[in-house]
Structure formats: C-alpha cells, structure tokens
Amino acid sequence: MTAEIIDGKAFAAGLRERIAEAVPAFVEAAGRKPGLAVVLVGEDPASQVYVGSKGKATVAAGMNSFEHRLPETATQQELIAMVEQLNADDSVDGILVQLPLPEGMDDKAVIAAIDPAKDVDGFHVVNAGKLAVGEDALVPCTPLGCLMLLKDALGDLSGMDAVVVGRSNIVGKPMAQLLLGENCTVTLAHSRTRDLPAVVRRADIVVAAVGRAEMVKGDWLKDGATVIDVGINRLAPTEEGKKGRLVGDVAYEEALGHVKAITPVPGGVGPMTIAVLLRNTLVAAHARAGLAPPRDL
Numbered sequence: 001m002t003a004e005i006i007d008g009k010a011f012a013a014g015l016r017e018r019i020a021e022a023v024p025a026f027v028e029a030a031g032r033k034p035g036l037a038v039v040l041v042g043e044d045p046a047s048q049v050y051v052g053s054k055g056k057a058t059v060a061a062g063m064n065s066f067e068h069r070l071p072e073t074a075t076q077q078e079l080i081a082m083v084e085q086l087n088a089d090d091s092v093d094g095i096l097v098q099l100p101l102p103e104g105m106d107d108k109a110v111i112a113a114i115d116p117a118k119d120v121d122g123f124h125v126v127n128a129g130k131l132a133v134g135e136d137a138l139v140p141c142t143p144l145g146c147l148m149l150l151k152d153a154l155g156d157l158s159g160m161d162a163v164v165v166g167r168s169n170i171v172g173k174p175m176a177q178l179l180l181g182e183n184c185t186v187t188l189a190h191s192r193t194r195d196l197p198a199v200v201r202r203a204d205i206v207v208a209a210v211g212r213a214e215m216v217k218g219d220w221l222k223d224g225a226t227v228i229d230v231g232i233n234r235l236a237p238t239e240e241g242k243k244g245r246l247v248g249d250v251a252y253e254e255a256l257g258h259v260k261a262i263t264p265v266p267g268g269v270g271p272m273t274i275a276v277l278l279r280n281t282l283v284a285a286h287a288r289a290g291l292a293p294p295r296d297l
C-alpha cells in the first residue's frame, strides 16, 4: 500500500484563496476591511519569522494587518494595556498575542484580557468553554486545521478510534474536543499514559502534538491509520553555520510503510495554522459587524 501524503500546504493555499474571495463581500457590507492585530513581545527570531509570514498572508487575503512590537523588557501591565487598546479599536477584528511570552509573564492573565469576540487563537476560556459544550466558538487554529485535513482525507469521521498524543490547551485538548464533536471515540494520551505504543496501535486516526522529534515510531501505527503530525522540532545542524532540519513528532519514513495517509513536516499542519487564523479573523469580523458567517470556510 502506498501512503497518501496529505498536502497541507496546498490545502492551506486553497483555503486562503477562498478567504480572499469572501473578503470583498465583507468590505461591501461593513464598509471596511477585516483587521488582524499581532502582538510580539521580545526578539525571539523564530517568533519574528512567524509574525512576518502571518502579516504577509493577512495582506494577501485583502485584510488589514497591524503589527505591534514590545521590547523584551516590557511589563505584563504594558502588554495588557496594549491588548485593551486593541479591544477598544473598532478596526481590529482579531487579536493574536504571539506565544511563548517572556519569562515572568503570565499567559493566562494576558489571554484573559483579550475580548473573546476578537480571540482568533481561540485560547480565551470563554471560547474553550463554548467548544467544550458544543456552542459556536472561535476554535484554536492548529487543531481546526488538523480537522479540516482529516475530513478532506477521510470524509465522515463518525465512529472512528482517534488517539491524540499531547494534552495542551493550545493543541491536544481542543483537538480532542473537535474529534469528539465529529463522533470519534477519542483517547487523549500524555506523558503519564501507560504503554503509549499499545494505545496508539488502536487508532484509526493519530494526532501527534508532543514536541518530541520522531517519538511516534512506525510500528506503533495500525496498518491503514491516518496520521496528523503537529510537531515542529528543529534538529541540531549537521554542518556548522547551517540550520538543522525540521522534523515532526512522528518517525515519518517508518510511518510511510504503515499508514493510509500522513502529513509531512514541513508542509503539513504548519501552513494550515496560518490559513485558519485568517479564516477565524474573517469569521470574527462578520460576527462583530452583525453579519451572517461566511459559508464554506
């Protein structure tokens, strides 16, 4: 059996195209462009790259991109003051505070300061709670992107055994909620899980969101499983002066011999995260303007 490589990059490009096509109708109805504000604290080079590519994708979709940078030395109070200013700014539909925050800042307090209607990351407890009880919510971008790829690859997920490895509030937990919402039988595994290989072996669907390079081995996978690899791990460079290779949480080459379909790293989930961020911004913009949500996004 040859494994299908799930092309997240291509799917994300298609989604961004559909978003760009839906923007003019919003502009017509609301009399303004949707706007996304990204706040970056400190100088972390990886974060700077992400923020830069988010900004470019936002503008390419026909939306306004507002970038705000605070120095590494900024206080939590200053950051929250900036968030409150963005809450009050009517041209801003989405607010994303890039994580991780510098040492000493409390993620929870900062996220709590974001207006839930503008919380395009879906990290605010109001949105997490709505997702948990099955109400309309802004859903975290990475797990929603994973779900879109799964539905595209498999169609109806009803009744399937899904194992999510990793229980963070950002990826694993909302992923489990989404799969439950699709009527999967969901197992949420983590660092205290006993006999993880045996747990993973039961799964028709495996979502790996651990942050450990190539931890999930090929022989942990049931033949014919579909695998979504969320992990982004930079290996040590093999040559001086070069960047190390990017790998996922799944031993990709080994997995190819077992799976029905799998996402690569890079080119899998990563690009979906950014496309869904734009989608969430457009959804938030419609809701804030009192318009019906855009369809087919």
Ligand SMILES: NC(=O)C1=CN([C@@H]2O[C@H](COP(=O)(O)OP(=O)(O)OC[C@H]3O[C@@H](n4cnc5c(N)ncnc54)[C@H](OP(=O)(O)O)[C@@H]3O)[C@@H](O)[C@H]2O)C=CC1
Pocket: 142, 165, 166, 167, 168, 169, 170, 171, 172, 189, 190, 191, 192, 193, 196, 209, 210, 211, 212, 230, 231, 232, 233, 269, 270, 273
């Ligand atoms: N593609 C994208 O857009 C994104 C990619 N990522 C990537 O996804 C990965 C996960 O991110 P995130 O959820 O934020 O990470 P966290 O570090 O917040 O969570 C990791 C989870 O993995 C679990 N875990 C750690 N070690 C093991 C182990 N040996 N066996 C089983 N479970 C284990 C932890 O368990 P416990 O709770 O018990 O500690 C925890 O629940 C990272 O590689 C990150 O870079 C993240 C966000 C977006």
Ligand SMILES: Nc1nc(=O)c2c([nH]1)NC[C@@H]1CN(c3ccc(C(=O)N[C@@H](CCC(=O)O)C(=O)O)cc3)C=[N+]21
Pocket: 050, 096, 097, 098, 099, 100, 121, 141, 142, 232, 246, 265, 266, 267, 268, 269, 270, 271, 272, 273, 274
């Ligand atoms: N508030 C907040 N929201 C986030 O959504 C958020 C965040 N903070 N902090 C950091 C993580 C990580 N993240 C990624 C986005 C895109 C790629 C991506 O596009 N990756 C490319 C490769 C990029 C490369 O080559 O380095 C790929 O996988 O193909 C990866 C990771 C969003 N995050």
